Amino acid sequence: MGKVPVRLKEVAYTISPYHQHVMTGLWKDIPYKLSKKFHENWVSAFTLVVPIVGTYMYAENYREQEKLHHRY
Amino acid sequence: MARRLSILKQPIFSTFNNHLIDYPTPSNISYWWSFGSLAGLCLFIQIITGVFLAMHYTPHVDLAFLSVEHIMRDVKGGWLLRYMHANGASMFFIVVYLHIFRGLYYGSYSSPRELVWCLGVVILLLMIITAFIGYVLPWGQMSFWGATVITSLASAIPVVGDTIVTWLWGGFSVDNATLNRFFSLHYLLPFIISAAVIIHLAALHQYGSNNPLGINSSVDKIAFYPYMYVKDLVCWVAFAIFFSIFIFYAPNVLGHPDNYIPANPMSTPAHIVPEWYFLPVYAILRSIPNKLGGVAAIGLVFVSLFALPFINTSYVRSSSFRPIHQKLFWLLLADCLLLGWIGCQPVEAPYVTIGQIASVGFFFYFAITPILGELEARLIQNSNVCEDLSPRKLSHIFKNSIYVVK
Structure with missing residues (x-):
């Protein structure tokens, strides 16, 4: 009693009734998808990057000012 | 008969099957x-x-x-x-x-x-x-x-x-x-x-x-x-x-x-x-001038992590539907990265001050967590979307329903 072979279409259906077209158009409308991603996430990216870059620039500027202060 | 004798239904194998195959x-x-x-x-x-x-x-x-x-x-x-x-x-x-x-x-x-x-x-x-x-x-x-x-x-x-x-x-x-x-x-x-x-x-x-x-x-x-x-x-x-x-x-x-x-x-x-993976915690340790205070701060990091599920009052899990928490999350990540950077810098200005502010920022995330859930619930209730719903009902909707209220 071996396993009854299952047709690929049936296997694909069992993945999920809600996710049937995930891979079919992966590269379709890629510029639109990228711009959508950007518009959805730019505030989050901003919240992550600005404190890091801002603090780093502040520290570098502080050290530079300190160096100049000791120089003159 | 053949199904009953399946190896995956035997003791031990059935455990593997339930957790690693059919899970x-x-x-x-x-x-x-x-x-x-x-x-x-x-x-x-x-x-x-x-x-x-x-x-x-x-x-x-x-x-x-x-x-x-x-x-x-x-x-x-x-x-x-x-x-x-x-x-x-x-x-x-x-x-x-x-x-x-x-x-x-x-x-x-x-x-x-x-x-x-x-x-x-x-x-x-x-x-x-x-x-x-x-x-x-x-x-x-x-x-x-x-x-x-x-x-x-x-x-x-x-x-x-x-x-x-x-x-x-x-x-x-x-x-x-x-x-x-x-x-x-x-x-x-x-x-x-x-x-x-x-x-x-x-x-x-x-x-x-x-x-x-x-x-x-x-x-x-x-x-x-x-x-x-x-x-x-x-x-x-x-x-x-x-x-x-x-x-x-x-x-x-x-x-x-x-x-x-x-x-x-x-x-x-x-x-x-x-090592680099200890730097954020090391920065918190160094940001407190007192030795015992530094050790207590490290302890507080892990106490905060342990306490997180119990101090969380949000009815919604995913930050995709929690705009305020989403921003706080990214700020926390930025804060941890900054702490990691401060941990490998010499103990001098301006790194000491930055480390102290970043340490406060880290604990601020955990301190605001209990208030955040209540704030979010009020925002939802005031948004005319589900004003008739009690917090208990909201919790039920968000955690047990497959649909998000719109």
């Missing part, structure tokens, strides 16, 4: 959920490479450094084993940190998965201890002085502090007894971590995995095999490439050059810096 998984989980299995892979790599390294390593102060050099030069494939083990620790922490931040973003810690989260924090603590004592074993300058600085922190504990330090060292300084016990514990702890991981998994499978929507996914689940195996395999291959770049092209980039100098108790390095 129902939400169909919508993303690649962020692969970091759990990746952490398991890292643990496996660390144990295997560690067992083989232990065959050639000598835990004695006169021979430890030389035995590591012997592994690198004379043992066949020894360099690969050692670089895999040393960089594997870093990879393990990268994967685990991403796993933790995924849990934070998608609210995987919230009810009913509190136990899963707390066990995860226990695993993180055990990992930190294991990694710390493992870094002492090569007996280089950073090993010796790192061990001296960190174990001395226990002396900040009032009354019994000095006794604890002597007990930890097995003498009056970091010496052969310390190295021996650290080697013994470094061999033992990964197996305790493995046991904790099994309990972590068992607790997870009690209620099932969370998903990016943070809602009940009972209506749409798929078998772990083959779908999640394939999905995890994609991440494993990507991880293998990333890991290989470090092993073969930059094996020492994550380490400290001073650890290639044999330990010398008579010569203190200019900067004693822990």
Whole structure:
């Protein structure tokens, strides 16, 4: 009693009734998808990057000012 | 009859089948959920490479450094084993940190998965201890002085502090007894971590995995095999490439050059810096001028992590539907990265002030968590969307329904 072979279409259906077209158009409308991603996430990216870059620039500027202060 | 005799229905095999083959998984989980299995892979790599390294390593102060050099030069494939083990620790922490931040973003810690989260924090603590004592074993300058600085922190504990330090060292300084016990514990702890991981998994499978929507996914689940195996395999291959770049092209980039100098108790390095994965916690420790205060702050980091599921009052799990928490999450991530950067800077202006502000920022996230849930609930109630709903009903909708109220 071996396993009854299952047709690929049936296997694909069992993945999920809600996710049937995930891979079919992966590269379709890629510029639109990228711009959508950007518009959805730019505030989050901003919240992550600005404190890091801002603090780093502040520290570098502080050290530079300190160096100049000791120089003159 | 044939079905009843299936091997997958026999004891032990049925457990494997229920948890690793037929385990129902939400169909919508993303690649962020692969970091759990990746952490398991890292643990496996660390144990295997560690067992083989232990065959050639000598835990004695006169021979430890030389035995590591012997592994690198004379043992066949020894360099690969050692670089895999040393960089594997870093990879393990990268994967685990991403796993933790995924849990934070998608609210995987919230009810009913509190136990899963707390066990995860226990695993993180055990990992930190294991990694710390493992870094002492090569007996280089950073090993010796790192061990001296960190174990001395226990002396900040009032009354019994000095006794604890002597007990930890097995003498009056970091010496052969310390190295021996650290080697013994470094061999033992990964197996305790493995046991904790099994309990972590068992607790997870009690209620099932969370998903990016943070809602009940009972209506749409798929078998772990083959779908999640394939999905995890994609991440494993990507991880293998990333890991290989470090092993073969930059094996020492994550380490400290001073650890290639044999330990010398008579010569203190200019900067004693822990491994990169300890830097955020180290920055919090240093940001408090008082020794006991610094140790208490480290304790508070882990207390905050343990308490998170119990202080969370949000009715919604996923940050995709929590705009305020989403911003706070990214600020917390930025804060942790800043703390990591501050941890390897000298103790001078402006780094001290930045470290102190970043430390306050870290605890601010946990302090605001209880208020945030209430604030979000009020915003939802005031938005004319579901003004008739009580907080209890809202909680029910968000956690048990497959639809989000619009």
